[in-house]
Every structure is written in C-alpha cells, then in structure tokens.
Amino acid sequence: MKIGIGLPTTLAGVSGELLTDWAKRAESGPFSSLGVLDRIAYENYEPFVALAAAAAVTRRIRLATMIVIAPLRNTALLAKQAASLDALSAGRLTLGLAVGARGEDYQVADVEPRGRGRRFAEQLEAIRDIWEAGRIGPKPAGSGPQLLVGGSSGEALARMARYGDGYMHGGGPPRAFAGAATRALAAWSDLGRPGRPVTWGMGYFALGDGPAEAAAQYLRHYYAFTGPFAEKIAAGNLTSPGAIVDFIRGYEDAGCDELILFPTIPSIDQVERLAGVIH
Amino acid sequence: MRYAVIGGGPAGLYFALLAKKARPGDEVLLVERNPPDATFGWGVVFSEETLGALRDADYETYTEIQNSFARWNAIDIYYRDTRIRSRGHVFTGISRKVLLNILQRRCRELGVRLAFEREVHELAEFENADLIIGADGINGLVRRTLAGSLKPALTLHPTKYVWFGSDLPLDAFTFIFRRNYHGLFQVHAYPFDARTCTFIVECPEDAWRHAGLESASEAESIRYCEALFAPELDGRRLMSNRSLWLNFQTLKQEAWHAGNVVVLGDAAHTAHFSIGSGTKLAMEDSIALVDALRRHRDLAAALNDYEMERQPIVERFQEAALESASYFEQVGRYDGFDPRQFAFNLLTRSRRITYVNLTQRDPGFVRGVDTWFGAMAAGSPDGAMRLSPPPMFTPFRLGGLELANRVASQARRDLNATAQTGTGLVISQFVAVSLDGRVTPETPLFDLLYQDHLRGEVERAHQNGSRVALQLAHAGRRGSMRPSSEGIDRPLREGAWKLVAPSPIAYTPHSALPREATARDIAHLVKLFETAARAAASCSVDAIELNMGHGYLLASFISPLTNQRRDDYGGSLENRMRLPLEVLDAVRAVWERPLMIRISAGDWMPGGVELDDAVAIAAMLKTHGADLVHPVMGQTVWESRPDYRRLFGVPASDRIRNEVGIPTLADGSIATADDVNTILAAGRADLCLLDAG
Numbered sequence: 001m002k003i004g005i006g007l008p009t010t011l012a013g014v015s016g017e018l019l020t021d022w023a024k025r026a027e028s029g030p031f032s033s034l035g036v037l038d039r040i041a042y043e044n045y046e047p048f049v050a051l052a053a054a055a056a057v058t059r060r061i062r063l064a065t066m067i068v069i070a071p072l073r074n075t076a077l078l079a080k081q082a083a084s085l086d087a088l089s090a091g092r093l094t095l096g097l098a099v100g101a102r103g104e105d106y107q108v109a110d111v112e113p114r115g116r117g118r119r120f121a122e123q124l125e126a127i128r129d130i131w132e133a134g135r136i137g138p139k140p141a142g143s144g145p146q147l148l149v150g151g152s153s154g155e156a157l158a159r160m161a162r163y164g165d166g167y168m169h170g171g172g173p174p175r176a177f178a179g180a181a182t183r184a185l186a187a188w189s190d191l192g193r194p195g196r197p198v199t200w201g202m203g204y205f206a207l208g209d210g211p212a213e214a215a216a217q218y219l220r221h222y223y224a225f226t227g228p229f230a231e232k233i234a235a236g237n238l239t240s241p242g243a244i245v246d247f248i249r250g251y252e253d254a255g256c257d258e259l260i261l262f263p264t265i266p267s268i269d270q271v272e273r274l275a276g277v278i279h
Numbered sequence: 280m281r282y283a284v285i286g287g288g289p290a291g292l293y294f295a296l297l298a299k300k301a302r303p304g305d306e307v308l309l310v311e312r313n314p315p316d317a318t319f320g321w322g323v324v325f326s327e328e329t330l331g332a333l334r335d336a337d338y339e340t341y342t343e344i345q346n347s348f349a350r351w352n353a354i355d356i357y358y359r360d361t362r363i364r365s366r367g368h369v370f371t372g373i374s375r376k377v378l379l380n381i382l383q384r385r386c387r388e389l390g391v392r393l394a395f396e397r398e399v400h401e402l403a404e405f406e407n408a409d410l411i412i413g414a415d416g417i418n419g420l421v422r423r424t425l426a427g428s429l430k431p432a433l434t435l436h437p438t439k440y441v442w443f444g445s446d447l448p449l450d451a452f453t454f455i456f457r458r459n460y461h462g463l464f465q466v467h468a469y470p471f472d473a474r475t476c477t478f479i480v481e482c483p484e485d486a487w488r489h490a491g492l493e494s495a496s497e498a499e500s501i502r503y504c505e506a507l508f509a510p511e512l513d514g515r516r517l518m519s520n521r522s523l524w525l526n527f528q529t530l531k532q533e534a535w536h537a538g539n540v541v542v543l544g545d546a547a548h549t550a551h552f553s554i555g556s557g558t559k560l561a562m563e564d565s566i567a568l569v570d571a572l573r574r575h576r577d578l579a580a581a582l583n584d585y586e587m588e589r590q591p592i593v594e595r596f597q598e599a600a601l602e603s604a605s606y607f608e609q610v611g612r613y614d615g616f617d618p619r620q621f622a623f624n625l626l627t628r629s630r631r632i633t634y635v636n637l638t639q640r641d642p643g644f645v646r647g648v649d650t651w652f653g654a655m656a657a658g659s660p661d662g663a664m665r666l667s668p669p670p671m672f673t674p675f676r677l678g679g680l681e682l683a684n685r686v687a688s689q690a691r692r693d694l695n696a697t698a699q700t701g702t703g704l705v706i707s708q709f710v711a712v713s714l715d716g717r718v719t720p721e722t723p724l725f726d727l728l729y730q731d732h733l734r735g736e737v738e739r740a741h742q743n744g745s746r747v748a749l750q751l752a753h754a755g756r757r758g759s760m761r762p763s764s765e766g767i768d769r770p771l772r773e774g775a776w777k778l779v780a781p782s783p784i785a786y787t788p789h790s791a792l793p794r795e796a797t798a799r800d801i802a803h804l805v806k807l808f809e810t811a812a813r814a815a816a817s818c819s820v821d822a823i824e825l826n827m828g829h830g831y832l833l834a835s836f837i838s839p840l841t842n843q844r845r846d847d848y849g850g851s852l853e854n855r856m857r858l859p860l861e862v863l864d865a866v867r868a869v870w871e872r873p874l875m876i877r878i879s880a881g882d883w884m885p886g887g888v889e890l891d892d893a894v895a896i897a898a899m900l901k902t903h904g905a906d907l908v909h910p911v912m913g914q915t916v917w918e919s920r921p922d923y924r925r926l927f928g929v930p931a932s933d934r935i936r937n938e939v940g941i942p943t944l945a946d947g948s949i950a951t952a953d954d955v956n957t958i959l960a961a962g963r964a965d966l967c968l969l970d971a972g
Binding site (some may be wrong): 117118121122129153163191193235 | 691765920
C-alpha cells in the first residue's frame with residue numbers, strides 16, 4: 001500500500017508559500033501522492049489550482065483530487081482542467097470525482113442538487129470521451145488521468161464500475177473501508193469489468209504536542225453539515241504515532257492500494273512528523 | 280454529577296448501579312412507573328460473551344446472576360413430527376423477575392435512589408440532573424420527546440406474536456413448527472430455570488385471523504395455543520402475563536443522545552426477538568455508557584464515545600435480527616424440506632452462523648446434514664455414503680446432465696482457463712446469436728468459425744472434468760459498446776451498428792437510440808435463437824443458458840421500464856414474457872439437453888421487476904421447460920439503485936427455488952467455500968456461481 005499526504009488547502013491561514021513548501025517536503029519524503037479536498041462554500045483553495053501550484057514545485061509525486069465535486073462544474077471545462085493539469089505535471093494526476101455531500105456547496109454554485117447522481121453519471125460517461133476525442137485538448141497521454149469515483153451508495157459503486165479505474169473511499173475506520181471496498185469489488189465484477197478496481201482510502205491526523213483541540217475543532221467545522229456525526233469524525237482524528245500505525249495496518253489488511261492522510265494542523269512540521277511515523 | 284434514570288428495566292437498573300459504583304459521590308436517581316415486583320415478560324437469554332462483560336462490570340451481581348441461571352447448549356427443532364437437536368450453542372437464561380430483583384438490591388446497597396410507581400410526564404421534571412438517561416423502552420417518553428433529534432426509523436414486522444410462560448421443563452432453545460387448518464404457527468421457547476420457560480408463539484397475520492385470534496381473549500388465546508402445541512406441552516400449561524398479540528417493531532435511530540439526554544436499551548434500538556438479544560444489548564449499552572462517562576470529563580465527548588462504540592455493534596445485531604425475522608416471516612416456503620435441511624436453514628438464517636461455524640459447534644450435526652445431502656445428491660438411499668464430502672463437492676444432476684460438483688463459474692473469455700479451476704459447470708461468456716446482438720466488437724458471434732473454436736474449448740474443458748453451458752444472448756439496446764477493458768456501457772464511436780429493442784429508449788444518454796422491434800424482427804429473433812441452439816448441439820456443449828437478464832434484449836422485453844409496447848408483446852407480464860417464452864419454446868423444441876435461464880430477479884428500480892414478479896417469471900419459465908433458473912440482479916436500466924451487499928443474489932435464488940420448485944444457480948458476490956456450503960446445505964440454491972473476483 002502506498003501512502004500519500006494531504007495538502008493543507010482547507011485549513012485556516014495557509015499561505016501559498018506554506019502550500020508549496022508542503023508539496024516540496026512531501027516530494028522529498030516517503031509519500032506517493034499529494035491529496036486535496038473540495039468545497040465551495042468554505043475557506044479553502046480550489047483543488048485544481050492548488051494542485052497546479054504543487055505540480056510546479058514537484059516532479060515525482062502524484063497529484064490527487066480526493067474528491068472534486070463534479071456536478072458543480074461544467075463537464076467540458078472539468079475535463080479540460082484535469083487534462084491540462086495531467087499534461088503539465090507529466091501524467092501525475094489521479095482524478096477523484098464524486099457528488100459531494102454538502103447542500104450548501106450546491107446552493108452557492110447555483111446548481112440544483114436534485115438529480116445530481118444522474119448528472120454525475122452523464123459527466124463520467126462524457127469525460128473520457130472528451131479526453132479521447134481530442135476536440136477539447138490538451139490530449140492526455142494514454143486514455144487520460146487515472147479516474148477514480150467516490151460515494152457510498154450502490155449507484156455510486158455502479159458508476160465507478162462502469163466508468164472509473166477504481167474507488168475512492170470517504171474516510172472512517174479500516175472496517176468501514178473494508179466493507180465499502182468489498183461492495184466496490186462486487187459492483188465491478190457484477191458489471192463484468194475485467195481485473196479489479198484500484199482502491200484509495202483516507203484519514204486525518206495531527207501529530208506533536210500541538211493544539212489537538214484546534215485540530216478537532218477544524219474537523220467539527222469542516223463536517224458540521226453531518227450534524228452529530230461531525231463529533232465522531234473529530235474523535236477519529238489520528239493523534240498519536242501508534243494510532244497512525246494501527247490505522248495504516250488496518251487499511252493495508254483491507255486491501256487498500258493507496259491511503260492519503262490529511263492534516264488537521266496547518267503547520268509544516270506535520271509533514272516531517274508523519275514521515276517519521278511511516279518510515 | 281447528578282443522573283436521572285427513567286425506566287427500571289435491566290438497562291436502567293444496571294446503568295444506575297454501575298454509575299453509582301464508579302463514583303459513589305454522584306447522585307443517581309432512578310424512577311419507574313411500576314411497583315418493584317410488577318414485571319412483565321418471563322425469562323431473558325445471555326450468551327457467554329455477555330456474561331464475561333457482566334463479570335467484568337460488576338462481580339457482585341454477576342455471582343448472583345450466575346447462581347440463578349439455567350444453562351444449556353442445545354437447540355431443538357420440532358418439525359414434521361421429528362425433533363432435530365443441534366449442540367454446541369451455549370446459552371444462559373434467567374428469570375426477568377429474578378434479574379430485576381438482583382439489580383434492585385444492588386442499587387439499594389450502593390445508594391441509588393429508587394423511586395417506584397412514579398410516572399414521568401415531561402423531561403423538565405429533571406431539570407436539576409446533569410444527565411438524563413432514557414431507559415424507558417421503545418414507546419417511552421424520552422425517545423418520543425426527542426424524536427426530532429434522534430431521527431428514529433421504525434419498521435413494523437408483518438407477523439403476530441405473543442409472549443407466554445410455561446411450566447414445561449426444557450433443556451434446549453426450542454423451536455416448534457406446526458401447520459394446522461389455519462396456517463403455520465411457530466414457537467420460540469427457552470428455559471430460564473429448571474421449571475419454567477418463555478414460550479413465544481408467532482404466526483402470519485392471516486393465520487391469526489383465520490384462527491379467530493384477532494378477537495380472542497387472553498384465556499382463549501391460551502386455550503388455542505395449548506391445543507395446537509399439546510404434543511410438545513405434554514400436559515403442561517401456558518401462562519399469561521399481559522400476553523397480547525403484537526407486531527414486532529424494529530427501531531433504529533441516527534443519534535442516541537441529544538443535549539444532556541441519552542437513550543439506551545430498547546429506547547435506543549430494538550432487534551427482533553428471534554435472536555434473543557434485547558436484554559443483552561441493553562445491559563451492554565449500560566456498561567459502555569458508564570465506561571465512556573469515566574473516560575471523559577466532557578459530557579458531550581462521553582456521549583459521543585458511547586454512541587460510536589455501541590452503534591456499529593448494535594447495527595450488526597439488527598442486521599442479523601432482520602434476516603432472522605424475515606426467515607420466520609416466510610418460513611412456510613421451507614415447509615417441504617427434509618428435517619435436516621430445515622434445521623440447517625433455520626440455524627444459519629441470520630447469516631452470522633455459517634457451515635464452518637456450525638461444524639465447529641456441532642460436528643455431528645453437520646456430518647448428518649452432509650450425509651443426507653450427499654446421499655440425496657448421489658440418488659442413493661439415505662446413509663449409503665458413509666464419508667460424505669461437504670455439499671459443494673457433491674454431484675448435481677441438471678436434467679440428464681451430471682455435474683461433478685455444485686460450483687459454477689463464469690468464463691470471462693477463455694473457457695478452458697476457467698475449467699481448470701475445477702468447477703463442475705463453466706458458463707461461457709456472452710455469445711451473440713447475431714451480429715447486431717453483440718455487446719462489443721469483441722463479443723463472439725455464434726458463427727461457424729466460433730463453433731469450431733468452441734468445439735476445441737469444450738473438449739479441453741471436458742478433459743478437466745467440467746461441463747459447459749453455452750450462454751446465448753442478444754445485447755439489444757446494450758449493444759454497440761466499447762470493449763469492457765475501456766469501461767462498461769460506453770458506446771462505440773467508430774464501427775457502431777444499429778440497435779434493436781422492444782421500445783425506442785436508449786440505454787445511456789450517450790448511446791444510440793434503438794429501433795422498436797417489428798413483428799418481423801421478433802419472428803427473426805426467435806429463429807436466431809432456434810438456429811443457434813441447433814448448432815450448439817453439434818459443438819458438444821452440455822447445456823445452453825439463455826440470457827434473459829441484465830437489460831439485454833430478452834430482459835428488456837420482460838421489464839416494464841424498458842418495454843412500453845402496446846401490442847401483444849408489451850403491457851401485462853404475460854405479454855412482456857411472450858417473446859422470451861417463444862424463444863424458450865423454440866429452443867426447447869430443438870435442444871434436448873439441459874436448458875438454463877438467466878433472469879434479472881429485480882430491477883433495483885421503482886416501477887421495475889421486483890422479486891414477486893421474478894417468482895412469477897420463473898414459474899412461467901418452468902412451465903415452458905426450463906431446467907434451472909439463474910437469477911441475477913439489476914442492470915435493466917443504466918441508472919438504478921443497486922445494493923451490492925454480501926451475497927446479494929441469494930435471496931432471489933432462495934425464493935425462486937423454494938416457491939417455484941425449480942433448481943437455481945445462486946449468483947452475486949459469493950466468494951468463499953464456506954458461503955457456498957452454507958447456501959447449498961440450507962437449500963437456498965442447487966448450484967453456486969463462485970465469484971473469482
């Protein structure tokens with residue numbers, strides 16, 4: 001299992017300098033990829049823009065959207081942005097797409113949330129065609145960026161199996177990932193896709209004697225839309241090396257291909273500390 | 280801390296005593312509307328695991344409980360005048376009244392304030408409390424008051440049940456099944472001391488009405504049940520204790536706490552009585568809540584922690600309980616089973632217990648099932664096979680064809696590579712009956728060239744001991760797609776061909792609009808399948824599987840979502856089945872070997888085919904000479920609502936096999952030998968398609 005690290009694009013007070021520093025340190029560390037999250041009605045950096053900044057200061061590390069809320073974006077433009085980032089980074093993009101979960105984002109983007117699943121499926125159907133057809137360039141190498149699909153419903157898994165290269169899980173304990181991955185595999189096989197889907201997982205961490213409470217507060221805030229569940233997500237933050245090691249082992253046992261650990265404290269030492277734990 | 284506990288059942292009392300014990304300085308008040316001795320219900324059951332938790336939580340009450348136990352390790356199943364006993368299931372039971380008395384005593388000893396015969400009208404009565412604990416059951420005040428925050432989902436189960444007690448001395452968890460003129464009745468009975476047992480009677484609502492129990496008094500209900508179960512009661516009597524006929528309600532709630540109020544036990548969740556876990560879950564909740572309160576200084580964090588720890592555990596029990604409940608709700612379906620298979624099916628009903636678990640608990644019982652299964656499979660008299668393999672390795676006779684074992688596999692491309700896995704039956708990949716019936720340019724067309732190729736492949740598969748079913752199909756509106764390595768249902772951009780379907784509805788927003796099949800198209804389609812079947816006979820394939828599932832052409836005639844014709848081939852189910860049955864008839868007329876039919880047993884979409892329809896469809900297929908039904912799910916339409924849970928195709932196989940009486944091949948994420956053996960031994964399918972994944 002490969003291990004990546006999230007860029008701090010959703011944390012308060014992160015400068016461009018910190019973001020690119022973060023990317024450079026991750027590149028020189030034991031990390032396979034840099035992940036970004038996506039919100040609209042939130043103080044965060046737009047995922048493609050942030051990854052473009054990271055791409056400019058790195059050469060090796062993969063760049064992953066985990067995930068981008070596809071129905072909020074125009075399909076042609078989304079395909080073009082992804083193809084551009086992939087081309088500019090020499091094929092390093094893993095494009096994770098999903099419908100997202102926050103009504104607020106749909107509201108501020110002025111997109112009707114009803115029917116978003118079906119529209120998302122249409123986008124998935126279209127996006128690879130756009131990459132392959134060549135009318136909307138740049139033409140990516142091969143069949144385009146690695147395309148992963150997120151979401152926990154049966155519908156999402158069927159879309160993943162039809163159009164994706166694999167599955168992106170939305171976070172939780174290893175047991176939750178294992179259950180979702182098994183169902184993703186079942187969908188893949190049921191729809192007759194050869195081989196098996198790639199699976200990515202995610203978690204949150206905060207290391208050091210830093211303000212653990214601030215980290216939890218960030219998660220509560222970020223997941224406030226889930227109501228009381230936000231508290232559980234905050235409680236699931238990995239705040240000790242031991243917890244991270246257990247978490248990684250759990251994901252590995254569940255057959256995860258790549259696990260991205262997202263920061264909850266906007267401080268550059270988090271990269272070194274995490275590197276120290278996974279080494 | 281000041282705690283106010285509402286409800287003096289096991290959950291409330293146990294919480295109160297544990298909380299007081301943890302911090303003697305805290306104030307714990309428990310209020311209960313009934314007097315201390317007024318207890319409803321009879322006995323409760325615990326597993327070994329729960330006892331361990333009770334021992335660790337409070338040794339004093341554990342010792343007392345331990346001394347008042349009935350302990351047993353068998354399950355008896357009375358069915359068709361035989362008794363089947365399975366051992367190795369450790370249970371302990373205790374009288375609910377004795378349990379409550381032990382807990383009440385301990386509460387008093389520790390200094391919990393117990394207020395009996397106090398009715399609570401509103402939560403504001405406890406405004407001094409730091410934490411209010413709702414342990415007042417599914418219909419209690421706390422849960423109802425907080426419904427807005429807890430977000431409850433209640434499911435009403437269709438059967439009627441009633442709790443009795445009896446002086447019948449039992450030494451096993453006992454299930455009794457008895458069919459009379461009114462319907463099928465069943466008993467769930469378990470001992471809780473040497474002389475008394477809980478005796479629950481359950482039946483379908485129509486049986487309950489026919490028997491006149493709707494308007495019967497308690498005494499009349501008792502007389503009816505005593506007469507019905509006279510052979511097992513053996514002169515003993517049934518006793519009532521506010522014994523009313525009820526429908527069980529399953530309660531799930533998104534949250535178990537709101538502000539400074541928390542719920543536990545039945546006020547938080549319920550699980551069907553047939554897995555006997557209500558009290559166990561309630562007392563475990565109490566332990567977890569007290570532990571969480573000790574761990575955290577912050578109340579909100581503690582309540583969260585409690586919820587996070589307990590919810591996944593309770594959900595697993597609720598899932599098992601739902602499976603178990605649905606088994607008992609439809610047990611009439613298995614009324615014709617051999618007692619050994621009936622017992623195996625009952626014991627594995629909740630899917631928590633499998634063939635392997637049962638083998639560990641009671642090897643003798645499983646050996647008995649294996650022996651019966653093996654003898655039945657081999658067609659030899661009972662017991663003739665002394666060393667019986669597990670069910671998956673027994674032979675199966677499909678029509679006149681003998682399969683070496685009961686595992687089937689789906690060839691993706693190369694038949695022979697699949698045959699080398701040793702499965703008794705290999706189903707070929709989708710082979711098209713016409714050029715425009717292909718799914719992708721890679722889909723083989725059943726022409727002379729392919730037939731030649733197939734002959735060689737079949738011969739090699741036979742050498743491996745496998746039998747081969749040729750899957751014949753027409754893609755319909757799912758045709759003209761790109762190779763599956765590039766994704767599924769992605770339309771071809773170059774070299775596309777014209778599509779045909781019952782109605783002109785495209786499969787995906789980007790795929791081509793099919794032409795509506797004309798009468799000539801339909802006649803031609805029948806001919807295509809017939810011609811292919813004739814040719815198949817010359818390829819030494821052992822069986823034909825007609826694919827009438829997954830939204831391909833024949834499937835799209837069957838589903839109302841995709842067939843909107845107004846002629847004889849659309850409308851009623853009979854009309855929608857007309858073409859599939861014409862194809863079946865035409866093939867049957869020229870093909871004498873086994874004929875299997877793959878159908879979508881559910882469209883996973885409102886307005887589409889559901890399991891009830893699938894049963895009717897399977898019955899028609901049987902009448903028209905099909906030898907086996909292979910139910911799959913979904914893919915009828917592009918965007919449906921699939922449910923890819925473990926073994927998702929097995930319920931359809933179970934229903935079709937046991938309601939229609941036709942052999943079935945179970946499909947849908949069956950990945951282990953244990954699953955295969957469980958499904959076969961329980962009679963939920965005759966063959967299993969192992970998902971190589």
